[in-house]
Amino acid sequence: MSVTQGYDIDIVERFKPVASIVGLIVAWYALVEAGMVGELPGPIPVITAAIELIPNPEVHSSIIASFRHIYIPYILAVILGVPLGIAIGWNTLFNDLMFPSLEILRPVPPIAWLPIVILVFPSTVQGIMFITFLGAFFPIILNTISGVRSIEEDYIKAVRCLGGSRFQVIREVVIPAALPSIHTGLIVGMGLAWINLVAAEMIASDGLGRFVWVSYTSSSYPNILFTVLLIGALGYASSEIVRWIGNQRLQWTKKSG
Amino acid sequence: MQGLTKIYDPDGEHVTAIEDIDLTIEAGEFVSLVGPSGCGKSTLLECIAGFIEPSHGQMYIDGGRIDGPGADRGVVFQENRLLPWKTIRENIDLGPKMRDGVEDGRAEELLSKMGIEGTGSQYPTELSGGMQQRAEIARLLANDPEIMLMDEPFSALDALTKEIMQELLLDIWEEDNRTVVFITHDVEEAIFLADRVLIMTAGPGEIKETIDVDLERPRDLDVTTTPHFNELRKEALGHIVEEAREAMEGGQ
Numbered sequence: 001m002s003v004t005q006g007y008d009i010d011i012v013e014r015f016k017p018v019a020s021i022v023g024l025i026v027a028w029y030a031l032v033e034a035g036m037v038g039e040l041p042g043p044i045p046v047i048t049a050a051i052e053l054i055p056n057p058e059v060h061s062s063i064i065a066s067f068r069h070i071y072i073p074y075i076l077a078v079i080l081g082v083p084l085g086i087a088i089g090w091n092t093l094f095n096d097l098m099f100p101s102l103e104i105l106r107p108v109p110p111i112a113w114l115p116i117v118i119l120v121f122p123s124t125v126q127g128i129m130f131i132t133f134l135g136a137f138f139p140i141i142l143n144t145i146s147g148v149r150s151i152e153e154d155y156i157k158a159v160r161c162l163g164g165s166r167f168q169v170i171r172e173v174v175i176p177a178a179l180p181s182i183h184t185g186l187i188v189g190m191g192l193a194w195i196n197l198v199a200a201e202m203i204a205s206d207g208l209g210r211f212v213w214v215s216y217t218s219s220s221y222p223n224i225l226f227t228v229l230l231i232g233a234l235g236y237a238s239s240e241i242v243r244w245i246g247n248q249r250l251q252w253t254k255k256s257g
Numbered sequence: 258m259q260g261l262t263k264i265y266d267p268d269g270e271h272v273t274a275i276e277d278i279d280l281t282i283e284a285g286e287f288v289s290l291v292g293p294s295g296c297g298k299s300t301l302l303e304c305i306a307g308f309i310e311p312s313h314g315q316m317y318i319d320g321g322r323i324d325g326p327g328a329d330r331g332v333v334f335q336e337n338r339l340l341p342w343k344t345i346r347e348n349i350d351l352g353p354k355m356r357d358g359v360e361d362g363r364a365e366e367l368l369s370k371m372g373i374e375g376t377g378s379q380y381p382t383e384l385s386g387g388m389q390q391r392a393e394i395a396r397l398l399a400n401d402p403e404i405m406l407m408d409e410p411f412s413a414l415d416a417l418t419k420e421i422m423q424e425l426l427l428d429i430w431e432e433d434n435r436t437v438v439f440i441t442h443d444v445e446e447a448i449f450l451a452d453r454v455l456i457m458t459a460g461p462g463e464i465k466e467t468i469d470v471d472l473e474r475p476r477d478l479d480v481t482t483t484p485h486f487n488e489l490r491k492e493a494l495g496h497i498v499e500e501a502r503e504a505m506e507g508g509q
Contacts, residue, residue, distance in 0.1 A: 172355070176343075
């Protein structure tokens, strides 16, 4: 299926992501030099800022705080989103009761939740986590629902006539058949949790999002860009970890003969 | 299993898929159902399997009413339904596993019986169509059903593989004395395999004719070249052609 066997091709394949990032930096440099992006700092001041900020303990504690703001809600979103998605996808009663409400809440942007969150949650940390939770929750639950709904009925029949109960059908067919789709939801959910992070940390007392806002008020523009890129890189790495873990468990989707 | 009687008719949408079918199948009997496509063969099979409920009429196995699918009736589908996320061995062990009765080595035993030993740790999509169908039959046998329901199981296979599978199926059947209901549109296949060939008519599906196949057992494919086999084939084809003609005229 794939043409990635063979040594030479492998090097080319590995070079492609590097080329992508180098291309981004070159384009950025060119735009800044051409004066087309206002006061946006170019790559060199940002690299200088990076050298200064990478050993900075405040940055370290911000990273740790942001990880906390992402991973705790993310795990909650998985624990709630997957079973709820299976129930909604599998059971029409659940679907009719819950799906319309979900669809109303889903398009609300993270910033719009801020005032509500401030009203509802006694501590700001809970509010922040609620907003990143929403980022992860919707893609996870929606992909789970669509994964369950697209199961071929013949697999269910096959397990039923092997003597499977309804519960066993869910365990042996519904969950494994929906896993590739759930996996996609987990990857997208991780990305969206990071996207919501900066909005959520507007009200925070720590974290990378707050570091961006503080740098903005003190006009440290290279610091903003460095932090934004750092958030991008950490978000990308987090999604890749989820993708990798999933691929280990979904070996069967790779095999074909 | 003493007998299986059924009388029923339509679907909800007033499309009468099968109508007023009375049928008794003896334990250990091999019955083929032949008929044009759309004659309700598969509907009949799905009713026996318990996937759909007849609108009228009753079905009994050993005097007990059929109420939903069960492990006593195993189904082999036209396209195999091995679970792609399980290895061949896990697929074969699935039925016993759901009843907490997995026997070590049983899967391997069945695989070698089906002539596909050594494939246990592979995934279904890594096997050819014929091997997948063997694995599916192995999965069925692992569950030890009294009745095997087969819906055109070999129609997607090439001619040679199909013949091999037919002989294999007969070997299995002769060994364990299970009841088989075998759907096909291939008249020769139907006669070669069965004790009794039921010819179905289309719209609404009814059983039009029954042909008793008195060919000696055990059979191999040589029997298909004997004069008697030819007579039976002609008789069956005659009924089908007649039926098809009536259907066409009736449609005009």
